Amino acid sequence: MAMRDARLVVGLAIIVSLLLLGTVGPALVGPAGLHMGAAGYSQPPTAEHLLGTDPTGRDVLAFLVHGTIPTLMIGLLAGGIGTAIGVILGLVSGYVRGPVDTVIKSVADVAVTIPSLMILIVLTALLRTQSIQLMAVIIGLLAWPYSARAIRAQTLSLRERGFVTIATLSGRNAVEVMFLEILPNLLSYVMASLVGAISGAIVAAVGLQLLGLGPINTPTMGLMLQYAFQYGAVTRGMWWWWGPPTLFLVLLFGALFLISVALDGLANPRLRRATAAA
Amino acid sequence: MSAGYVLRRLAVFLVIVWVAASINFVILRLAPGDPVAGILVRIGQQGGSFAGGDEIIRSYRQAFGLDEPFLVQYAKFVASFVQFDFGPSLSNYPTPVATIIGAALPWTIGLLAVSTMIAFGLGTFMGALLAWRGTPEILRATLPFLMLVAAVPYYLLAILLLAVFAYGLHLFPAAGTAPIGGLGATGLTRIGEILGSSILPGLSLVLGGLGGWMLGMRGLMVGVLGSDYLMLAEAKGLSSRRILFRYAMRNAILPQITVLALALGSIVSGAVLVEVIFSYPGLGSTLYQAIQNSDYTLIQGITFLLVVAVGVAILILDLAYPLLDPRIRYGHA
Numbered sequence: 001m002a003m004r005d006a007r008l009v010v011g012l013a014i015i016v017s018l019l020l021l022g023t024v025g026p027a028l029v030g031p032a033g034l035h036m037g038a039a040g041y042s043q044p045p046t047a048e049h050l051l052g053t054d055p056t057g058r059d060v061l062a063f064l065v066h067g068t069i070p071t072l073m074i075g076l077l078a079g080g081i082g083t084a085i086g087v088i089l090g091l092v093s094g095y096v097r098g099p100v101d102t103v104i105k106s107v108a109d110v111a112v113t114i115p116s117l118m119i120l121i122v123l124t125a126l127l128r129t130q131s132i133q134l135m136a137v138i139i140g141l142l143a144w145p146y147s148a149r150a151i152r153a154q155t156l157s158l159r160e161r162g163f164v165t166i167a168t169l170s171g172r173n174a175v176e177v178m179f180l181e182i183l184p185n186l187l188s189y190v191m192a193s194l195v196g197a198i199s200g201a202i203v204a205a206v207g208l209q210l211l212g213l214g215p216i217n218t219p220t221m222g223l224m225l226q227y228a229f230q231y232g233a234v235t236r237g238m239w240w241w242w243g244p245p246t247l248f249l250v251l252l253f254g255a256l257f258l259i260s261v262a263l264d265g266l267a268n269p270r271l272r273r274a275t276a277a278a
Numbered sequence: 279m280s281a282g283y284v285l286r287r288l289a290v291f292l293v294i295v296w297v298a299a300s301i302n303f304v305i306l307r308l309a310p311g312d313p314v315a316g317i318l319v320r321i322g323q324q325g326g327s328f329a330g331g332d333e334i335i336r337s338y339r340q341a342f343g344l345d346e347p348f349l350v351q352y353a354k355f356v357a358s359f360v361q362f363d364f365g366p367s368l369s370n371y372p373t374p375v376a377t378i379i380g381a382a383l384p385w386t387i388g389l390l391a392v393s394t395m396i397a398f399g400l401g402t403f404m405g406a407l408l409a410w411r412g413t414p415e416i417l418r419a420t421l422p423f424l425m426l427v428a429a430v431p432y433y434l435l436a437i438l439l440l441a442v443f444a445y446g447l448h449l450f451p452a453a454g455t456a457p458i459g460g461l462g463a464t465g466l467t468r469i470g471e472i473l474g475s476s477i478l479p480g481l482s483l484v485l486g487g488l489g490g491w492m493l494g495m496r497g498l499m500v501g502v503l504g505s506d507y508l509m510l511a512e513a514k515g516l517s518s519r520r521i522l523f524r525y526a527m528r529n530a531i532l533p534q535i536t537v538l539a540l541a542l543g544s545i546v547s548g549a550v551l552v553e554v555i556f557s558y559p560g561l562g563s564t565l566y567q568a569i570q571n572s573d574y575t576l577i578q579g580i581t582f583l584l585v586v587a588v589g590v591a592i593l594i595l596d597l598a599y600p601l602l603d604p605r606i607r608y609g610h611a
Contacts, residue, residue, distance in 0.1 A: 110293055113592055115543035117550070118298075118581035122305055125569055125577050203431045207551050210433060211569050225437075229555070234440050246437055250430050257429030261493075 005265065011258035014251050018068060025065025033059025034066060034219060045240050052240035055231055060224075064244045067219035070132055071248075074205045074220065077136035079198030082143025086197075087190055090148040091178045094155025105152065111145040117204055124213040132218045135208070139201050146200075147193035154189050158182050192263040199256040206249065221245040287596040294589040299359040302578050303352055333371075364579035369571035375579035378564060383583070386560035389476055390549050393483035394542075400484070401491025402534055406527045408492060409499035412518050421492065428489020432548030436482040436555040443478060479556045483549060494537055498530040505529075532603050539592045546584055 032038050033049070037057040045052045051060035093104035119142060129135045158164065159182065167181045183190070208214050209222030210229060228234070228242040346354070358364070364375035404421055407413045427435070502508070503526060511521045553562025561580050568576035 110290060110297065112540055113543060113588065114294060114298065114585055115547045115588055117544075117547035118585050119301055121565070121569070122302060122578060122581050123308075125572075125574060126305055127308065207431070207433060207547065210551055210554065211566060213569060229437075234437060235445050237445055239441070242437060242441070246434055249434055253429045253431065253434075254426060257426065 005262045007258040007265075008262035011255040011262065014255035015259075018072070018248070018252060018255075021065060022068030022072065025068065029059075029062050029065050031062065031066060033062030038062075042238065051244055052238075054227065054233075054238075054241050060241055060244060063219050063224055064221075064248065067221055067224060067245070068248070070218045071202065071205075071220045071222070072252075074132050074136045074139075075198040075202040077133065078140035078143060078201030078205070079194055081137060081140025082197045082201065083147045083190065083194045085141070085144035086147025086149075086193060087151050087183070087186075089144060090151025091155055091183060093148065094152040095159050095174065095178050095182065101152075104148065108145040108148045108152075112149065116142040117207060120204060120208055121211065121213065124208055129213075130215050130217065132205075132215050132220065135205060135215060136201065139204050140197075143197050143201060147190075147197060150189055150193055151186060154186050155182055158185055188263055188267040192260055192267060195256055195260040195263065199253060199260070202249070202252065221248050225249075283600065284597065287593055290596075291589050291593045295360060295586055296356065298582050298585040298589075299356045300352075302359065302582060303355045359582060362579075362583070364582070365575050367568075367573055367576045369568070369573040369576070375576050378576060379561065379579055379583055382559060382561045382564045385558065386549065386553065386562065387587075388472075389479055389483070389553070389558065389560060390546065392476075393480040393549075394487065394538075394545055396480075397484045397487030398491055398534075398538055401488040402495045402527075402531060404488070405492035405495025406499050406522065406530065408496045409503060410522055410526070412522075424485075425489035425493050427485055428487065428493070430486065431551075432482050432486040433551035433555055435486050436479065436552045439478050439482055439485075440555060475556070475558060479549075479552045479558045482552045482555075483545070486548060487545065490541070491534065494534055495530065498533055499526060502526050502530040532599075535595060535599060535602065539595045542588045542591050546588055550584070 035058065039049050039053040039057050039059045041053060041057050042055045043049060043053045049059050049061065051064065053059055054063075089104050089108070093101045093108075120139065123138060124135065129138065155178075164177060164181055167177050172181065205214065205220075206222035206225060209220065209226045212226060212230070214220070214222055214226065216223060222245075224245040225242065228238070228245070231238075233242045362376050362379075366372045367375050367378055370378065404417075404424070407417055408421055508521060508525055511525050516525075549560075550562035550565060552558070553560045554566045557563055561584065565577065565580045567573075568580065
């Protein structure tokens with residue numbers, strides 16, 4: 001049973017707490033602290049500013065709570081776009097076969113080996129993306145090959161099953177068979193792809209921001225780390241500044257990892273038995 | 279190894295190089311107006327200035343044939359990229375981009391090669407131990423913790439390591455010990471300095487990579503362990519160690535090498551950011567400088583080179599694979 005998997009429970013609990021931080025937090029901590037000079041400069045945590053302030057006088061806690069939802073948004077938008085494209089291409093490739101399959105498979109095989117961060121760097125360095133939505137869309141458009149390959153492989157085996165033959169014989173057309181017969185049976189793989197894509201998208205977005213290539217008009221964890229890194233916060237010992245976004249991201253990636261391992265276990269019972277025995 | 283297999287792998291490599299060069303061409307076209315002039319104008323607006331701006335524009339136009347028909351432009355662009363001719367660096371004019379890259383490249387290759395080999399070898403071995411019956415309980419209890427560490431991206435591990443070792447304990451140099459591309463010292467001192475500045479970046483890459491290889495190898499070992507030939511090996515009275523290394527691991531490890539080929543891209547991307555965190559004098563830090571200076575030709579050159587480097591590494595792995603798997607060597611797979 002899914003909910004008996006401790007990893008899934010812990011992972012989901014962390015995600016829910018982060019969501020609470022992003023929804024309840026802004027109600028408690030106003031956006032005033034986001035502006036430069038709103039609080040003291042480079043102050044360690046005090047009763048007034050629970051997580052201290054940065055050298056330009058921004059309140060770290062305000063940045064953290066207001067940056068939570070935008071950070072998660074980037075992941076959801078980019079991961080969603082990447083997975084949607086990947087699922088459609090994977091289904092078509094695996095079900096239709098023939099030249100279509102050859103083209104999609106070859107492109108996906110080459111595309112997974114190209115480090116997409118390099119393409120993202122060249123793109124964002126020239127276009128200077130000024131919104132997190134645009135950055136998320138660009139990341140998402142490059143994220144499809146992984147899910148396309150995973151879904152294609154599963155579709156190849158499912159299309160030979162009896163229920164697909166019966167559906168075809170009863171007059172379902174190809175689109176109906178792919179999306180109404182095969183896709184529902186692949187839900188655990190789609191979910192695993194989505195979780196992986198969300199995680200990968202946030203890794204890429206924060207990476208771009210660390211390089212100074214992200215939008216600077218929306219508070220995100222990546223932007224916090226970008227400012228903190230440019231100022232040398234780590235070597236200056238300003239743990240209250242670089243610590244919170246780092247901890248947030250560590251928890252987030254840890255949670256997504258636990259969820260994806262749990263989903264893998266659901267999709268692959270042999271691995272589950274081995275883990276139980278170990 | 280069949281000739282067809284080698285040719286297919288070579289073709290894939292050439293396609294990667296061609297695609298990477300073409301993407302750079304297309305991206306330049308996406309930006310409105312004359313790419314080089316546009317960049318220089320923007321840098322001017324941001325308050326920076328370049329000596330000989332007009333000269334840069336002219337030489338770039340000439341080098342990439344920007345006044346010629348579209349297809350000629352494209353052909354020239356790809357041709358010069360493939361020869362690693364990226365034109366002059368915009369922020370260090372007239373030093374060619376290739377020269378700057380050449381100075382930083384050995385640092386990055388060294389860091390990547392050593393840390394990837396350690397992470398892959400150690401992670402694969404520990405993953406095999408996790409699935410093996412004879413493994414001591416203490417290892418079974420502690421190793422899975424490393425898998426959780428692998429969920430954290432390389433650059434966050436780098437920040438944490440920097441905080442603990444360089445700031446908290448003052449054990450290692452926090453920043454790179456050398457200016458990009460050169461060190462004054464020679465001999466042992468130099469080797470010591472290189473090791474000193476490589477240890478934390480390398481540790482980030484190893485710690486971040488270990489868990490993935492463990493997880494993968496554990497799954498593969500589970501698939502092999504039920505096999506009849508292992509039972510036969512046991513029945514023959516072979517030592518447990520020999521069965522583990524020569525029979526079980528040897529057969530389980532093959533897909534790990536395929537995964538390594540697929541993972542190289544993200545390892546290289548991770549290494550770039552780790553270099554930035556530690557100011558390690560390799561391509562990553564050079565790239566960071568280029569981004570800060572809006573040096574677009576240098577950005578293009580470094581990213582293209584890293585894509586090609588990953589392509590070369592995958593080609594080598596692909597060509598080595600048949601040596602490990604006789605089924606491919608003899609063309610049965």
